Amino acid sequence: xxxxxxxxxxxVTEMGQEVTLRCKPISGHDYLFWYRQTMMRGLExxxxxxxxxxxxxxxxxxxxxxxxxxxxxxxxLKIQPSEPRDSAVYFCASSLWGSYNEQFFGPGTxxxxx
Amino acid sequence: xxxxxxxxxxxxxxEAASLELGCNYSYGGTVNLFWYVxxxxxxxxxxxxxxxxxxxVKGIKGFEAEFIKxxxxxxxxxxxxxxxxxxxxxxxxxxxGNRDDKIIFGKGTxxxxxx
Numbered sequence: 177x178x179x180x181x182x183x184x185x186x187x188v189t190e191m192g193q194e195v196t197l198r199c200k201p202i203s204g205h206d207y208l209f210w211y212r213q214t215m216m217r218g219l220e221x222x223x224x225x226x227x228x229x230x231x232x233x234x235x236x237x238x239x240x241x242x243x244x245x246x247x248x249x250x251x252x253l254k255i256q257p258s259e260p261r262d263s264a265v266y267f268c269a270s271s272l273w274g275s276y277n278e279q280f281f282g283p284g285t286x287x288x289x290x
Numbered sequence: 291x292x293x294x295x296x297x298x299x300x301x302x303x304x305e306a307a308s309l310e311l312g313c314n315y316s317y318g319g320t321v322n323l324f325w326y327v328x329x330x331x332x333x334x335x336x337x338x339x340x341x342x343x344x345x346x347v348k349g350i351k352g353f354e355a356e357f358i359k360x361x362x363x364x365x366x367x368x369x370x371x372x373x374x375x376x377x378x379x380x381x382x383x384x385x386x387g388n389r390d391d392k393i394i395f396g397k398g399t400x401x402x403x404x405x
Contacts, residue, residue: 179333211395218397219380231390267334274389276322276341281334 180282182268188288194256197285200249201270209279210243210253211267219267224275225251258289292317292385296396303371304404311366311399313355313381320387323364325355326380326395334380340364351375376403 181200223233245251269279325337338349345357381396
């Protein structure tokens with residue numbers, strides 16, 4: 177299995193631009209998680225899905241952030257408009273049967289907003 | 291609000307030294323507990339997990355962790371570290387013990403092993 181795939185691996189953009197991060201979970205996994213990692217705040221859970229349906233989005237910092245999962249093999253995290261404080265590494269992870277099971281993480285997308 | 295505290299942000303040890311990384315959580319109900327590790331340039335991966343039963347859990351690469359319910363702790367230990375253990379270590383808690391309950395990560399501990 178290829179594991180969790182994220183794209184792009186690096187993104188540099190200017191403040192105010194729209195940013196879309198993409199994730200392909202491991203085939204057969206029914207849970208998908210989006211995280212943000214910064215030095216100050218550590219690893220924060222933003223939102224997670226079960227069978228493509230959002231379960232909890234209370235970690236999404238602002239309305240500028242949105243996430244979708246149109247099918248079992250694809251999810252996006254969008255930031256519009258982006259701000260410098262959004263600069264972070266964004267991880268996607270997937271698991272089988274829930275958040276109490278092992279999560280498999282992608283390589284992350286390093287986002288820099290100038 | 292539920293939280294996970296990792297008290298050591300950065301630890302430096304020499305090879306063969308013993309390791310203990312602290313993890314405390316704030317939740318009074320059922321929990322599932324995890325330690326994840328991120329080696330330089332690699333993905334986060336599971337080191338070990340506790341669901342129920344024996345509170346002493348053994349993981350990969352000689353790591354173990356002990357769940358002490360009365361102390362709300364799940365400390366990670368290794369009797370003799372190696373240079374290859376240099377990594378960032380994350381403690382995580384699934385508060386509630388159900389598949390849809392939120393998982394909360396600590397801020398991580400950077401471990402640097404001197405050769």
